[in-house]
Amino acid sequence: MQVRHRIGRGVRLVAGAALAVPVVLAGTRFGVDIVARAAGIPSNAQGIGGFVNGAKALVNPALVMVAAVAPLALIAGGLVLLFGGRRGMQIIGTSLGVLLLLGSVTALID
Numbered sequence: 001m002q003v004r005h006r007i008g009r010g011v012r013l014v015a016g017a018a019l020a021v022p023v024v025l026a027g028t029r030f031g032v033d034i035v036a037r038a039a040g041i042p043s044n045a046q047g048i049g050g051f052v053n054g055a056k057a058l059v060n061p062a063l064v065m066v067a068a069v070a071p072l073a074l075i076a077g078g079l080v081l082l083f084g085g086r087r088g089m090q091i092i093g094t095s096l097g098v099l100l101l102l103g104s105v106t107a108l109i110d
Contacts (some may be wrong), residue, residue: 055105063102070095 073095081088 035037059102059106063099063106066095067098070099 006077057070074092077091077095080091
């Protein structure tokens with residue numbers, strides 16, 4: 001029992017440290033500059049313009065990735081349904097829902 005308690009405490013410490021790193025980086029703006037440069041957001045963009053440019057630069061690659069994975073998720077969901085699993089429709093619905101959500105965000109930004 002004590003060994004499990006020690007393992008659980010170690011896992012909690014690692015998870016806490018992993019959550020603290022983004023908070024510290026957000027305070028230094030180090031991570032923000034990296035993402036802004038990678039997304040191609042101009043440094044003089046202020047207010048809503050900077051937000052829209054950033055969203056557009058980050059949503060397009062995400063849409064491509066989801067569009068590439070969605071057919072695999074549809075096949076996996078179909079196989080789960082074929083073998084009697086109850087979660088097949090959830091897999092199919094989630095993959096299509098995420099694809100439609102990202103597509104609508106892209107349409108709103110444009």
